[in-house]
Amino acid sequence: FTASTVDIDGRKFNRDKWTNVNPNILKYLNRNLHLKPGHPLCLLRENIISFMYKSFPNHAGNPIFSVFDRLNPIVTTKQNFDSLLIPQDHPSRTLSDCYYLNKDFILRGHTSSHQEELIASGLDSFVVMGDVYRRDEIDASHFPVFHQAEGVRLFAKHQLHDIDKEKVELFENGKRTPHKQEHHTELTSDKLQHELKTCLTKLVHHLFGNDVETRWTETYFPFTHPSFELEVKFQDKWLELLGCGVIEQQILYNAGVPDKVGWAFGLGLERIAMRLYEIPDIRLFWSNDSGFLSQFQGATPNQKITYKSVSQYPQCFNDVSFWLPEGGINSSDVYEIVRGVGGDIVEQVRLVDEFLHPKTKKRSQCFRIIYRHMERTLTQAEVGKVHERIKAQLAADLGVTLR
Numbered sequence: 262f263t264a265s266t267v268d269i270d271g272r273k274f275n276r277d278k279w280t281n282v283n284p285n286i287l288k289y290l291n292r293n294l295h296l297k298p299g300h301p302l303c304l305l306r307e308n309i310i311s312f313m314y315k316s317f318p319n320h321a322g323n324p325i326f327s328v329f330d331r332l333n334p335i336v337t338t339k340q341n342f343d344s345l346l347i348p349q350d351h352p353s354r355t356l357s358d359c360y361y362l363n364k365d366f367i368l369r370g371h372t373s374s375h376q377e378e379l380i381a382s383g384l385d386s387f388v389v390m391g392d393v394y395r396r397d398e399i400d401a402s403h404f405p406v407f408h409q410a411e412g413v414r415l416f417a418k419h420q421l422h423d424i425d426k427e428k429v430e431l432f433e434n435g436k437r438t439p440h441k442q443e444h445h446t447e448l449t450s451d452k453l454q455h456e457l458k459t460c461l462t463k464l465v466h467h468l469f470g471n472d473v474e475t476r477w478t479e480t481y482f483p484f485t486h487p488s489f490e491l492e493v494k495f496q497d498k499w500l501e502l503l504g505c506g507v508i509e510q511q512i513l514y515n516a517g518v519p520d521k522v523g524w525a526f527g528l529g530l531e532r533i534a535m536r537l538y539e540i541p542d543i544r545l546f547w548s549n550d551s552g553f554l555s556q557f558q559g560a561t562p563n564q565k566i567t568y569k570s571v572s573q574y575p576q577c578f579n580d581v582s583f584w585l586p587e588g589g590i591n592s593s594d595v596y597e598i599v600r601g602v603g604g605d606i607v608e609q610v611r612l613v614d615e616f617l618h619p620k621t622k623k624r625s626q627c628f629r630i631i632y633r634h635m636e637r638t639l640t641q642a643e644v645g646k647v648h649e650r651i652k653a654q655l656a657a658d659l660g661v662t663l664r
């Protein structure tokens with residue numbers, strides 16, 4: 262029996278064929294780790310805010326950025342996609358990528374969902390921070406809930422260009438090139454990119470120190486052009502920290518500010534906090550264990566802290582093999598069910614084998630589930646029980662035939 266509505270904090274959402282939220286994901290909704298004093302994500306939030314405040318003062322020395330860190334993570338699909346010009350057939354809209362309450366409401370997949378409404382309300386400079394939800398693979402750096410910080414800054418003509426010295430316009434009726442939008446003059450686009458990159462390079466230096474190596478790569482987002490990613494060198498590997506770009510002018514038209522231009526960025530807080538504090542596993546952020554939390558209690562936002570793991574408990578793994586039903590299955594459904602039944606003791610799920618039976622033409626898959634408790638050693642018997650429940654749930658929900 263499934264109720265006909267999803268009930269959250271007194272609101273009722275009618276279920277439809279889009280509904281794919283489950284109690285396991287909904288229980289994260291009010292955790293607000295980024296607002297929990299002494300939590301590493303809260304320290305990082307405070308650190309980023311103080312950087313933005315300090316870097317962008319007005320004439321009187323007061324910060325120009327407004328901060329929104331309590332916006333409801335339940336947003337409309339309009340906010341999450343349409344307002345950002347994300348095409349109807351874009352992969353980020355699919356059921357295997359996000360959590361739908363129903364056709365019209367979703368757990369936000371990024372903090373960009375709030376861009377248009379905040380711009381339309383008259384704001385020029387703001388930061389949004391909060392929890393975002395994505396169906397994804399399972400490993401030490403992925404969790405279906407994580408946190409983002411979004412920055413948006415708009416400029417009127419006189420704020421971007423020196424109108425006394427330069428004879429320039431914000432806009433032109435030109436061509437879109439890899440470096441600019443059709444409506445922006447070359448100089449407008451150049452200056453926006455320069456302002457954006459300067460702000461973010463300074464932020465990264467503020468967080469990681471001046472010695473950190475950085476590089477820019479070009480990328481694509483439906484809501485910015487040109488678009489970039491900023492990567493930092495970490496233990497000899499390039500790590501992607503954030504996405505950003507020049508806001509698509511159409512978004513500003515739609516928000517009722519056709520006479521301004523702007524930039525936006527979105528960065529992942531866990532990614533940064535894991536490097537800053539040397540936190541080895543993303544699940545630790547959700548721990549209520551004092552062994553974890555006490556290491557950050559009472560710290561100041563820019564204090565250097567290195568997390569020390571209390572001890573390393575052994576991993577334990579079990580495989581599950583099955584024949585796929587006709588039409589196949591979606592591996593995010595497998596991850597979801599494994600996480601739903603196994604909870605936090607599931608560290609990783611990997612597809613380890615796949616084959617096609619030559620005669621029956623049936624396809625078989627084998628997933629390896631790696632279990633590890635963050636705070637104690639799991640017994641094989643205990644893991645065995647959970648594993649059996651996962652197998653039963655996979656068979657019941659996906660129609661696979663266990664082997």
Ligand code: PHE
Nearest residue numbers: 371373504505506525526527
């Ligand atoms: N919303 C994008 C993401 O989650 C990041 C982004 C924000 C990119 C703002 C450009 C501008 O990946």
